[in-house]
Amino acid sequence: MKALVLAGGKGTRLRPLTHTSAKQLVPVANKPVLYYGLEALRDAGITSVGIITGDTGQEVREAVGDGSRFGLEVEYIPQEAPLGLAHCVLIAREFLGDEPFVMYLGDNFLVGGIRDLVESYQAAGHDAQILLTRVAEPQFYGVAELGPSGEIVGLEEKPEHPRSDLAIVGVYIFSPAIHEAVRAISPSARGELEITDAIGWLIERGHHVHSHLVSGYWKDTGRLQDMLECNRIVLEQVEPEVHGTVDGLSEITGRVVVERGAVVENSVLRGPIVVGANAKIVSSYIGPFTSIGPDCVVADAEIEYSIVLDGSSVVGVSRIGHSLIGRNVEVSGTTGAPNTHQLMVGDHSKIKVQA
Known part of the structure; x- marks a missing residue:
């Protein structure tokens, strides 16, 4: 057949x-x-x-x-x-x-x-x-x-x-x-x-x-x-495995996979989660049902119930949830006037922001 x-x-x-x-x-x-x-x-x-x-x-x-x-x-x-x-x-x-x-x-x-x-x-x-x-x-x-x-x-x-x-x-x-x-x-x-x-x-x-x-x-x-x-x-079926580096200031609970070359510093990871190879998680919270792709950087940010694809960075963002972030995307916080959203968005995108 x-x-x-x-x-x-x-x-x-x-x-x-x-x-x-x-x-x-x-x-x-x-x-x-x-x-x-x-x-x-x-x-x-x-x-x-x-x-x-x-x-x-x-x-x-x-x-x-x-x-x-x-x-x-x-x-x-x-x-x-x-x-x-x-x-x-x-x-x-x-x-x-x-x-x-x-x-x-x-x-x-x-x-x-x-x-x-x-x-x-x-x-x-x-x-x-x-x-x-x-x-x-x-x-x-x-x-x-x-x-x-x-x-x-x-x-x-x-x-x-x-x-x-x-x-x-x-x-x-x-x-x-x-x-x-x-x-x-x-x-x-x-x-x-x-x-x-x-x-x-x-x-x-x-x-x-x-x-x-x-x-x-x-x-x-x-x-x-x-x-x-x-x-x-x-993710509910993954077995916890840590092949990367997790420092003593980080907290890992539940089903968490940290793939080879990944680095976790001063962060909280609550599974089930997969952190891809050579990704870097610094001073961040990664919540349940989240996949962080290879070569990603997450710093001073909070993410849960989301998928982040290869090579993307999320820096200085208070909370991201129920999101799918593509490859080589940059998501960052901004300073300036309060309650101002600064966006550069491609065709057919969908964005939800705090009103």
Whole structure:
């Protein structure tokens, strides 16, 4: 069995970060989201992976390489424009050949892996097996309607009146029958070949499309709050390790990881936290559920429930929370007129300040 990993797309909900970086490479607990998916595929026994890339293809290639670090063999398949999930299957036809495959959306975060899904498919031999999870607001998702034996009898995209609370997760297994389906469908109103239309085509023609419920935690990491929640979930599972230098004036409690080369001086770290390699924390408070990336500097500042990416500095800031700070960003306090905010902000940014 092969895998097709989708790592294209624009990542509009995470702008401005994704103007300059692939959304699949935004880190959770200092590891890109895409890596978790690749590791899940490897752990399920899949070693041959095709990665669909878009405008950020070069960055994805540099991050993943030939796949050997994950125990995988990787082939890259460029997509000229985001023309839909079914279009990804269409252009990957030569790579996929005539064997079943997993399709995995690279910006999805799934705790617990997909081994159960793969084993269930191999035992039953369905034409397609779709991963589903129960959600509180199904009207915001693609929703599946099930028959008495767990077969999928209908699909709706963001329905006003959902027929179930089962949302489609971004992991699918398809038999070679899907290739005929993606060739048969037409673009949707938004100009894309929709995978839900291709699955619907299979159902209408009597192919057996079965469901598989998620056993672990799942998130689509397309929004800030989703990234922070995934970061929290992973950090809750870290084991405390200190490989860097922590001075005697600092206080560390809870699950805290200080990676090699990192320095902590006169600071309070309350886990769960990860401090990346060669980062420097000086006279600061780092609160729970925070990831500080490699080569960052935090001085005379307070941060909690946030993600700070590589090479950024936060200096002289009283409190930052529920934030995602990109790479090589400078956040600093200022002196001058009281209650004055001095900002230099890029397009599509979102800022919240004390009124």
